[in-house]
Each structure stands twice: as structure tokens, then as C-alpha cells.
Amino acid sequence: MAEKDGGKALRAAPAEGAPRRSQPPLSIKDIARIARVSHPTVSRALQNSPLVNAETAEKIRRIAEEAGYRASAVARGLVTRRTRSIGLVVTTVADPFAGEVACGVEQTANDHGYSVFLADSNADPERERKVVRAFAERRVDGIIVTSSRVGALYLPMLAEMQVPIVLVNDQYPGAFVHSVMIANFEGMRAAAEHLIALGHRRIAYLGDQFGYQSDAERLAGYRAALGTAGIPAPAELVADGDGKPEAAMAAMEKLLALERPPTAVCCYNDMSALGAMRRIGARGLRVPEDISVSGFDDLFFASYLQPPLTTVRQPMRRMGRMAMDSLLRLMSGEESVPRIRVDAELVVRASTATARAD
Amino acid sequence: MAEKDGGKALRAAPAEGAPRRSQPPLSIKDIARIARVSHPTVSRALQNSPLVNAETAEKIRRIAEEAGYRASAVARGLVTRRTRSIGLVVTTVADPFAGEVACGVEQTANDHGYSVFLADSNADPERERKVVRAFAERRVDGIIVTSSRVGALYLPMLAEMQVPIVLVNDQYPGAFVHSVMIANFEGMRAAAEHLIALGHRRIAYLGDQFGYQSDAERLAGYRAALGTAGIPAPAELVADGDGKPEAAMAAMEKLLALERPPTAVCCYNDMSALGAMRRIGARGLRVPEDISVSGFDDLFFASYLQPPLTTVRQPMRRMGRMAMDSLLRLMSGEESVPRIRVDAELVVRASTATARAD
DNA sequence: GAATGGGCCGTACACGTGTGCAAAAAGGGG
């Protein structure tokens, strides 16, 4: 056996040295040869197994350290059938909301020794299938999906892959999957109530026509606040954006063109509010003197706008952490809370003010 | 041989069925058994190798498809010694700049069949070492690092890991690594020249005290413009932020408190401009009537600010794509352009205007 | 009809790690 190993090693090293420009990284067997033990002993030593003699283990660890040995997660993943990696699907990581969530996910993942594969779906179902397929081939131990518009679509994949999935602010309510959701209804209701308390009676809602569930819930919260206060919410005051500034500008334009334009507008999110405020300013109107504007998310720029944006805060990074925590629990076999609901907090700033006297 | 395989399969399937809740994903051998061929034939068929009979290959592919077989990238990576994955290091993916770059990297990576590991360094050297170590263990084929403040630190790791690295806007100029860099000097010089052309004579620079190289280059561009125009740039007009709005507010405060405050300020980046504008507004001054402000990056919110921000555009997503393209070339053994320089484009909006008459 | 050759397939390994089991070594008691 020593002959076989030694022979191979001797052949491999110099023979490959010349033609190959980069020699492969050292393996557990290389360390074993140096330490004059068998490779299983090295394996056990590096895992701090109590099955190996303390000083032998120490010696092996020292040699491995000095040689700059890095255990192959690939080989380990093959034999243990656990890669200690997860897949993170996001519409696009360039979106500030997704970026914050990803940040939270990544940090807790790394803290627990997991690596995360990032994939942008671009809200394209075709691409979405592709990235999940890639995750399946990578044998990820779990998957987190943010703001998917096709959350339910993951269920069959889940069944096929046998891998736990956690959704963050997904758009399908009924599905019995694990998820971390913001309190859309209560959050938007609080924003609307705030505007009502400021004396507004003509309050618009600038939504996300593709937002499905979260948009529906926020719209419901807006309606509930108005309903309770006995304020009408005519259809003309509900405008459709797409969650981005550009479409929000067009939607705001429509609202401003109304015979009786609103004196306040609840936006689906901060990106929409960005577009709305821009349009209002472009029309020579002022926020909040002429129109009050509220957002949702509390993205980093909200407090730096002129005027600072009143908005409903989502603890995005924390939600990412919570999603990862939940996934960690699921991956270790424990059951986790199926649907985690996160409270939203109204942050009042200067973009909302008392209504102008009609 | 049929006996051995069959026997093992028969034992494995029902014996494991009861206690294990999830059976392992099907392997190439399972497909081979169904198709009544050997597993190498399946392997070749799925790779579209010409070494296997066309109709046999077709049949195998059909069976694999119907069975929902997903080849294990883990096992393939072990034998081919190429994982078709890369590592992406970023200070934090919550930063809009990093998010855009990551988006570009991820897209081209996926288009070429590569998966990307995401890791936030938080500008913490300790954590940075940790993530690179993780990448080494994952046996990534390449690494991309954005805006690292310790770019040179990667050189020894590079040597150790035998893996190509591409840096995006790194902070060390002299190092002979591959990188994609924005034209910091020319970009900021253009911004300063623009302000000079508007009649400004007292122009400040709000920099990034930790920005090292990119800050130094942008500051040099600013100085060059002023120097050429014969305009003094006293030290009091160079204030230090940290590239984020909060510190920029403090820096702006100092500039405003000067005996002769500036009539224009060139900010290191858009995030700094955000803070600067906020502070200016809070002091009851107006942009651009009282003070002109310019940024750098052209982040998504720049055109939606009040007033829209004049800034120097960095094609961030494209830079991410270029970095990945460069890395793809390096990984396939070709040589690539060592330092790719990307032109910056001044985008004039409404945050800059002609100087007030003194 | 035998030799040659090409197309196609299977056998045998390799990749680097983890682990059950047996064997060896060490220690302790009679």
C-alpha cells in the first residue's frame, strides 16, 4: 500500500509538473503522506473527531495549516450529500429591496458556514425555471426566493428537488409553503390613517399592477382605513404603476389630470413614491404643501429626499436574516413556523402634512 | 455485473424507503438501468457525444427528461476539476453600486452556464479572508471583487488558489492584476469643468476618506480642472466623507460653516451627493440656486431627486458584464486585457446651474 | 475466408472526502 501510494505520488508530481501549468490543490492524501498517517486519520483530525489521538490530531492540523490545505467542499458534498450551500432567487439584485434582503440572507448564511448562490430571475418565468434547474444540479440544501410573482410555481419544483424553500414577500397567500411576509395590510392602513388624521379626504392609491398579492393587501389596507373613516375611495383614485419610478410617473400624471386631483397619495412602495414626487414637482406643485406622499419599504434614500419621505418601514435585512434562520431550521430537519409575519412600522417624515383648506 | 447492480439497487430502494424520508435524487446509474445500458453510455449521451448511437442517445435523453434527472454538478466538478462556478466578493450587496455590478456579473455568468457565489465582505478584512477561504474550499473557477479596499491583498490568495481574479474599481493601481476600472480622473474633471463653465469659482470637493485610489483619482481630476482654469483649490474646500450620505452631511456642514462657503460642490459619489443636498436643504439653502451639486455613479435615484442630480455616469451593469467576460476568457486559458478602462459620461441635470453673482 | 477497421458499448478506473468495521496498539487486572 505504501508502495502504491508512494509510486503514484512520485509519478504524478514530476510527470505532471512540466506540461500542466498549475498543479492541483493538495488533497487529504497529500497531508496524510506528509504526516505519515492514513487519509482517514487526517479526515478525522480535521473534523476534531475524538477518535484520533490528541497530539496526532494537533500535528496533522499544524501540517495542514502550514501547507495551506483547503478541504474540498465539492468532494465532501458528494459523500455527505449536503453541500452546505443555498440558492437565493431574486428578481434582480440591483433592486434595493432585494439587495437588502440578500444582504441579510448572505450574512446569516455565512455565519453558519453556508455559501449562497445568487440568481436573478428578472421576473422572467423562463429564466426562473433555468436558475432553479441550476440550483437543482448544484444540489443546494435549500432555496430562498424573494418577491417572486410566481411563488406557487415553486411548489412542484420543491416536490421534485426534495429541498426546503422559504419565500420572502411572495405573491401567493394560500400556498402552504414557508415564508416571511411583511404586514402589508396593517402597514398601508397605518399610512392611510395617518393621512386621514392630517385632514385629507381625497386620498389616492398608486399601486403595482403586477404586484398581485402584496399590492392587493396594501390596497385592502388603504381601503379599510378609508372605509372606517367613511371616506369614499372612487376607482379613479386608484392608479396602476409597476413598482418602479418610471411607471409611477405616468400613473401620477393621470391622478393629477383628474378633475378633482387627490390631496394625498399612498404609494405601493418607495420607488413608486420617487416617481410620483418627481412628477408632482415637474408640474410645479409642492410636496407636502400641495400634495402629501407616502411610500412603503423605507429604502435608504427615503430620509434623504426633499422632503424626506413618510413611509412604512420594512426591516428588509432582518427579514432576510429571518428567512435564512427559518431555512436553517428546515434544513436541519426541524419544523419551522410556516408563515412568519413581520410588523411594518409607519415612519412619519416631511412628505406628509395637513391638508390644504379646500 | 447485472447481478451486482441489480442486487444493490433492489436492496437500496426498499430498505432505505421506510426510515429515510427523502430518497436521494436519481443518478446516472438509475437512468442507465432503466435504459438498459451502462452508465458511461448515459454520460456520453447526455453530453451529446458522437461516440454513442444516435437513436440510443435520443432514447436515453428522453428517459432522463421524463424521469426528471438532474446531473450532479458536484460529482462532475469533482472529476473534471472545474466547478463552473465563480465567487463574487462585494462590500455589501445592499449598496446600489455593488448591486448593479453584481447584476451584470450574474447575468453573463448564467448565460455561460456559470453559477455565482455571493459574499459580502463588509469591508472587514477578517471577513474578507473568510469568504475567500470559503471560495477556495468551494473550488470556484474564478473570482470577481468589487470596490475592495484591499485589492492587493488578493494577490497572495491568487497565487495560493491558482485561480484567476478580476477586480472592479479596486483601490490599488500598481498591482498587475486584471481589472475593470472607471475613468475616475477624466470623469471628475469633466464634472468640475462643467461647474467652472457655469461660472463657479469657489468649488468644493466632498470626498471619501477611505476611498484610497478612486477617491485620489477623482480628487486629482477635480484639481486638474481647477488648475487649468487658474482657480485656487484651498484645502478648506476639500472635505472628507466616507461615500455614504450620513458622513457626507457632516462634511457638507463643515463646508457651509466656512467663512466663504463654496457655490458648488463635486461629490465623490451619488450617495454623498444625497447627504450633501439634504444638508443644504436643511440649512434653508436651495440647489442649484444657492449651491450647485454634482455626483458620481448615476445611481437609479439620481434623475428622480429634487432637483435631478447632475452626475458622472458609470455603466455599472456593463462593467459587471465586462468583468465577467474578462474572467471567462481567463478561465478558458486565454489571456485577457489586464486593465480595462471604461469611459465615464457626464450627465447634466438640474442640480447644477450658473453661479450666483457674488 | 480471414484480416482490417470503424462504430458502439462496457469495464475499470479516477476525482477527494467521510465512515463502518476490523485490526493493531496500549493499558490494566488477574
Added chain:
DNA sequence: CCCCTTTTTGCACACGTGTACGGCCCATTC
């Protein structure tokens, strides 16, 4: 000194895929 227990180590395999090599079958050629 031997036997038994405990500690420590090595052997043999497994994980799922890729590939060099040899062999089989069939067609072609001398």
C-alpha cells in the same frame, strides 16, 4: 504472562460523474 478492555489506526468502500482503453459486432477489403 495472558486475557480483556479501551484507545487509536488503517482498510475498504461509497458518493456520482467523466474518460482511457479494450472488446464486440458488423461491414469492407484483400
